Amino acid sequence: MKKTAVLTMATLLLLTVACKKINKEKTEELAPDKEQVTSNVEVIKIALEPKSDSNVSGTVTFTQENGSVTMVAEMEGLTEGAHAIHIHEKADCSSPDGKSTGGHWNPTAQPHGKWGSPEGYHKGDIGNFTASADGKGSITFTTDEWCIGCGDETKDIIGKGVIVHAGTDDFTTQPTGDAGGRVSCAGIIK
Numbered sequence: 163m164k165k166t167a168v169l170t171m172a173t174l175l176l177l178t179v180a181c182k183k184i185n186k187e188k189t190e191e192l193a194p195d196k197e198q199v200t201s202n203v204e205v206i207k208i209a210l211e212p213k214s215d216s217n218v219s220g221t222v223t224f225t226q227e228n229g230s231v232t233m234v235a236e237m238e239g240l241t242e243g244a245h246a247i248h249i250h251e252k253a254d255c256s257s258p259d260g261k262s263t264g265g266h267w268n269p270t271a272q273p274h275g276k277w278g279s280p281e282g283y284h285k286g287d288i289g290n291f292t293a294s295a296d297g298k299g300s301i302t303f304t305t306d307e308w309c310i311g312c313g314d315e316t317k318d319i320i321g322k323g324v325i326v327h328a329g330t331d332d333f334t335t336q337p338t339g340d341a342g343g344r345v346s347c348a349g350i351i352k
């Protein structure tokens with residue numbers, strides 16, 4: 163009688179282990195497919211925080227797909243009119259004036275300018291967008307000259323900072339575009 167009980171227990175145990183193994187194999191079979199789908203698209207969503215006593219907040223979403231990165235920035239609390247938006251050197255938004263992000267992100271040591279200009283432009287020279295009378299503004303920008311986490315220092319936006327300015331980028335004043343104070347800031351961190 164006791165022997166039967168032990169045998170039954172042993173059989174049950176074996177069955178349990180076998181089932182677990184099958185489940186594990188199923189999961190492992192599914193995993194590569196899932197990875198393939200997610201590795202094609204990288205998304206970072208970050209929050210813009212007010213700086214220089216402004217009320218400018220918002221969100222910036224970077225999406226990397228098929229070798230290009232698309233940035234969608236949506237802001238509110240702005241003064242009506244044109245504002246510059248750039249990527250600056252550092253993700254550090256700790257200072258009240260946003261200057262802790264450093265100067266424009268310029269890993270290729272080019273002069274400041276309009277994006278795509280033959281005379282040169284910084285990798286952070288996104289440009290201007292216009293805020294409406296209700297203080298809202300948005301900009302969508304796509305380029306294959308950025309990447310998210312590829313490790314190429316001339317392309318990788320990770321560890322940099324997004325700055326929204328009080329004024330307009332004139333695309334000529336060096337090296338800032340004379341865009342005025344920094345009214346909103348977000349670190350590009352995963």
Ligand SMILES: [Cu+2]
Pocket residue numbers: 246247248249250266325327341
């Ligand atoms: Cu700037």
